[in-house]
Amino acid sequence: MTASSPSAAPQEIDLEEFETKHRSGPWVNRFVFTLSIFLAVAHIYINTIATLPELWISAFHFAGFGTLCALLIPANPKWRDSKIAMLCDSAIVFALIGMVLYIIFFEDALYARGVTFNNADWLVSSVTVLLSLELIRRTSGWFIPLLIIIALTYVVLWGSWLGGMFAFPGLSLETLLYRSFFSTDGMFGSISRISWSFVFMFILFGAFLVKSGAGDFIIDLSRSLASKMIGGPGFVAVLGSGLMGSVSGSSVANTVSTGVITIPLMRKAGFPARFAAGVEAAASTGGQLMPPVMGAGAFIMASYTQVSYVTIISVAAIPALLYFLSVGFFVRVEAKRSKVIATESDDAVNISQVFKSGWHHIVPLAVLVTLLVQGFTPTYAAGISILAVIAASFLSSKHRMGPAAVLDAMAQGAKNMSTTAVLLVGIGLVVNVISTTGVGNTFSLLITNWAGGSLFFTIILVAIASLILGMGLPVTASYIVLGTLSAPALFNLIAEGQLLDMMASGSLPDAANAIFMLVDPSAIASLAQGMPMEQAEALLAQVPADFKSMLMDQALGTQSVAMILVTAHMIIFWLSQDSNVTPPVCLTAFAAAAIAKTPPMLTGLTAWKLAKGLYIIPLMMAYTPLIGGDTATLLHLTFFGIFGMYALVAAMEGYLEDKLSIYSRLIALIAAAMMLWPNLDLWIQCIGLAAFLVLFVIGNKSYKKNM
CATH class of the missing domain: 1.10.8 (Helicase, Ruva Protein; domain 3)
Incomplete structure (x- = not known):
């Protein structure tokens, strides 16, 4: 299926296309299988026992999964078995191995020289950046490599040519390569750390769940719950995709895995084919919004906001529920219009039978949630939950996970991770440029100026930016870039809006009033009684920027400020999903169209309509306490x-x-x-x-x- 190719689904390699699009052959298959198992075991060891430097781990992470990508995805599918292509890919593999060894054995020598590059430093760092570009090009196309090239050249070349707020005096190429390669701010920085820890462990956990038969259990459970409802097959798609997405975190993989069952069911019941594909695309997109995995978004959001992972997934639950209900309402309305009455299909499964045969699949999820609530780290919780999957599988006679099944799950998890790992490491180069140059703050100021200080228009601008970025970037990468650029602007506008409401109502605490004493002592009496909004805006504008963060903490409280920051990131994360269902590039809708055999672009328009919750619910987050409110x-x-x-x-x-x-x-x-x-x-x-x-x-x- 072309819709589920690696360029369409960076989170997962479509193994059905392996023979036609990827390099094949007995030695390649054996080597890839062995390497995948080795990488899975190594990452489990790294995340549970090892105490190695993070730079070493990140370099190993990139080299290992980069090798998988080089072996699985040739530079050009037409050349996949040619000797020249094999030699080039072998050179990439040896270069990646050499890069890891160089960091381990020669990093200290660089600091002994006072961080002055010698020829070897120049060679290794330059080649590694180029390898990153090539591997990302193979897995995701040209857009992201071009974005990285634009970002890197901005620092050393054309940033100094610009005037105005985006002017940057520039850094030397040596400094740029040092920060990109050796520093913990570049490609082996925080994004890479998230990749080899949280993201990998949960992708591996998902692979074990699928291997244990949890996917079949989820579909059967959804069918048993929805079979007697009006529009039942449509609700099967909504329920099944939501439950599956809470584990897989990949919208395209979600569409392909559940859509092959749900789309034919919907068509058989009487739903129009295009509507059936649109429902599956919209519901599968919501899978990345559903805790506990949420793609990689929950882990990256926790890292950016410094708010615990448990808090992130707890506040994400109600918005996700509202989204799936909104898709379900479209299903019910269309079922009424198309006269899809409540019937029990011949192959429907009784819910008691489903639980009797598959209740053990709930055990690993219960273990995961319990460990997270108890305060254990997500990586530890995922590791124990993987063991729980293996143990629980022996409670069933169908999918007992013996040694062969465990090895298969490890290999599949590593393969699913390969393109994501390469992508996240490469995106670290862009994030490094944004933080080094301060362009993130500049972009936030620009958005605020264009929106005229309006929160509503700021959200519209962020939505447009996310759609444009989403045409070339996968959801996770789009969120990382856009969150780095625009989250400060959204945070400030939401926080200032709440602060102005308190000033207008006269409910500011005394500690906050004390800060205004320094700005305009004559305004204290008005603050105590409440003041017109225009006067409050003028007074707040006089507060120096250095004092505003202190003022927000005093007025709103540290906990509320943290929730506002989470709200800003959650809005951006939600809006980053719209490229999955919004033409002209809507990969999830294209995948569903391939299954339903409907026109891709028209299917995308249908999915876009059904996914309106992606826009309505972020507005609710911005203007109400939907994130972090009391019970x-x-x-x-x-x-x-x-x-x-x-x-x-x-x-x-x-x-x-x-x-x-x-x-x-x-x-x-x-x-x-x-x-x-x-x-x-x-x-x-x-x-x-x-x-x-x-x-x-x-x-x-x-x-x-x-x-």
Whole structure:
């Protein structure tokens, strides 16, 4: 399937294409299998027992998975078995091995010389950067290598040619190579550390789950739960993709693995083919939003925000639930319109039978969640959970994981990781440039200026930027780049918005008022009583930048400030998913279209419509305490958010329980706004809910009458 090629799914190599697109042959297969197992064992050792320098580990990580990529994916598929190609790839492998050995044995010599490069340092660092570009080109196309080249040349060449806010005086090539290769800020820095620790361990955990038969259990469970519902096969896709995505973290892999079952089921039930493919694409995209894995996003977000991984996945749960419900509402509306009635298919499985045969698959997930809640590190929790998968498999007679199955799972996990590892290491070069030059702060200021200080328009600009980046970057890389560039701007606007509300209402704590004493003592009396928003904005603008962070901590509290930072990153992470379902480059939709045999671009438009939650829910995050709110607030937001999303779907589709007139659609749209618009009084939200329920009851009676 072309839609699931490595360029389309950097997280996972499509083994079905191995014989036609990748290098094949007995010795290659044996060597790759052996190397994959070695890398899996080595990374388990690194993440549990070893106490090696992180630079050494990152170099080994890149070399190992770079070797896999070089062997599996030739420079050009047409040359995959030629002698010249084999010689070139062998040279890459030996260069990667030499790079690791050089770092281990000659790093200290560099510092003994006062960080002055000799010829060997120049050669090894330059060749490693070039190898990174070539390996990423093989796995993900030309976009990311070009982005890296633009970033690196900005530092040493054309940054000094620019005027204005993006002007950069430049660094020497020696300094750039040192920071890119030897420093912990470059390709072997924090992003690489996340790759060889959190990301690898959870991808390996997912591979073990799939090998143990958990994928079949998830699909059977979804079918048993949804079989008697109106539009049941559509809900199977939503449930199955959500549950599978919580483990796999790859939207395209999710589409391919679950779509081959759910799309034919939906078509057989009576759903239009394009709609079936769109549902699978939208639901599979949501898999990367579903805890506990969330692709690599949860781990990177925890690293960026310094907020615990457990906190990240806990605050991500309700927004993910709202997203899947929004897709489910589209399914129900289309089921009503297409007359897909609730039927139990011939091959439906009873839920008691599903649990009886597959309950043991829940054990590893329970172990994982328990260890995370108890405060163990994610890598340790993943390692123990892998052992739990093996142990739990012996509770079943079908998928007992003996030595051969364990080795297969290790090999598959390493292969699935290879393209992700190379990509994340290479993206470290871009992140290094952003932090070195300060272009991230400049970009944030630029976004703020373009948006005129408006949070809403800032989110729109971030969404546009994420879509453009997503045309060439996988979701994880897009989030890393965009989070580094624009998270500060979003954070400041959200935090300042909350601070201004407190100033206008007169609810600032005394410690925060003391800071304003230094700025304008005459304003203290007005602050205590509350002041007009315009006056509050003018007063806040007078606070020096060095004091603003202190002011936010004093006024909002350290915990609230941390949650605002998480909110900013979560918004960016959600918006980074839109390239999966938004034409012209919507890889997840293309993968679903290949299964449904529908036009890819039209399928992308359908998926884009069904995934509207990717835009609505980030706005809720920005303007309400959907991230980090107390229990009562979260229940309130979730309750009205569910009905508000349903009303919005009805207004968009012109159908609820029956066809809606133009006036009924307008009422549904107004009701959705009344329930979703932030900070409205409770009585207004209740009126919106009542109006929607009236439409629902009337439509239901009309539907039954016409049946």
